[in-house]
Amino acid sequence: MPDFFTAVHDFLTDYLHTQKGFSENTIISYRQVLNLMISYLRTELKLPVKKIGFETFNRELVLAFLDWLEVSRNCGATTRNHRLMVLRSFFDYAGVLDCTQVALSLEVNEVPVKKAQGRIVEYLSEKALETLLAQPDQAKRKELRDLLFMMLMYDSAARCSEMLNLRVCDMRITKEHPTMYLLGKGNKPRIVPVMQRTVEHFKRYLGVFHSGANNKSDDFVFYTVIRGKCKPMSADAVALFMSKYCGLAKAVCPEMPDKLHPHMLRHTRAMHLYRSGMPLHLLSQTLGHASEESTRIYAYADTEMKREAMAKADALRGGNPPPPAIWEDDEEMILTLAGLR
Numbered sequence: 001m002p003d004f005f006t007a008v009h010d011f012l013t014d015y016l017h018t019q020k021g022f023s024e025n026t027i028i029s030y031r032q033v034l035n036l037m038i039s040y041l042r043t044e045l046k047l048p049v050k051k052i053g054f055e056t057f058n059r060e061l062v063l064a065f066l067d068w069l070e071v072s073r074n075c076g077a078t079t080r081n082h083r084l085m086v087l088r089s090f091f092d093y094a095g096v097l098d099c100t101q102v103a104l105s106l107e108v109n110e111v112p113v114k115k116a117q118g119r120i121v122e123y124l125s126e127k128a129l130e131t132l133l134a135q136p137d138q139a140k141r142k143e144l145r146d147l148l149f150m151m152l153m154y155d156s157a158a159r160c161s162e163m164l165n166l167r168v169c170d171m172r173i174t175k176e177h178p179t180m181y182l183l184g185k186g187n188k189p190r191i192v193p194v195m196q197r198t199v200e201h202f203k204r205y206l207g208v209f210h211s212g213a214n215n216k217s218d219d220f221v222f223y224t225v226i227r228g229k230c231k232p233m234s235a236d237a238v239a240l241f242m243s244k245y246c247g248l249a250k251a252v253c254p255e256m257p258d259k260l261h262p263h264m265l266r267h268t269r270a271m272h273l274y275r276s277g278m279p280l281h282l283l284s285q286t287l288g289h290a291s292e293e294s295t296r297i298y299a300y301a302d303t304e305m306k307r308e309a310m311a312k313a314d315a316l317r318g319g320n321p322p323p324p325a326i327w328e329d330d331e332e333m334i335l336t337l338a339g340l341r
Helices: 003-019 024-043 059-072 077-097 099-109 126-133 141-156 160-164 196-209 235-250 263-275 280-287 292-301 303-316 331-337
Strands: 179-183 189-193 223-226 229-232
Touching (some): 126 235, 141 179, 141 189, 280 292
Antiparallel strands (some): 223 229
């Protein structure tokens, strides 16, 4: 196998998994990017696989590939930047393996990221959330499951994948302060509290879906039965029932958005916690963010808190315009305040 594909194999099977400790989903996304690159070389540049090697690549080729993603595949700036990040990571790894590839690694790292539009955080108001959770009919088996899924996801601010991987033993409901154990991105564990109301729903759910199981069971909390075998519920199934309840809630609550995706419950919990006064560093830990910077999107998104602060400022001024700055006509004071005097 050519050196290039040997490096790809080792990068995906050893480096990302063993050395970096990336999750399986992250490794899959890296594999998809490298597959896209190979597909571009084969279909657009008509290069056979046996002709693809490190000598194929340079800064101009990577730029052309990224432009192709935008034009032919309608990828946005954020997606383009993610693909570039993966390529940078791979060619950095190649440079460590073989010093002759360091120059190529430096070339790829010189490819600039593209400015992306700021993220808009979509979340539910408290009224919309209450209406959503009122839609499932608890007398129906599946809808009892759906309600618990949404309640747990909101309580814990979990990712959908974390919810689907949740096992019965991860729920610590016998303690005075009930908690749940989540395994997040990069296999990073965290423990989050669960509200008592949700615990009562969980106990009822166990009696229906896990009758006879003890609290140390390794069974998936949420599952489907296919040909007599229990398998974890799929993300598609979650999206389907959330879409259903969104439509029902929208009919009685105008504040409900037209569409509801599972991650919106995570955003909703994060926004509600932030607006309740939870400091960003604690919110970051609750969400399992690797960096507090990722959590700042909730501070940027909270227009209601900004509006309230502005209203308070207006009230203090009695509706009068702000007074002129005391340094406005004082050049010496301006220079002093700037540290020039």
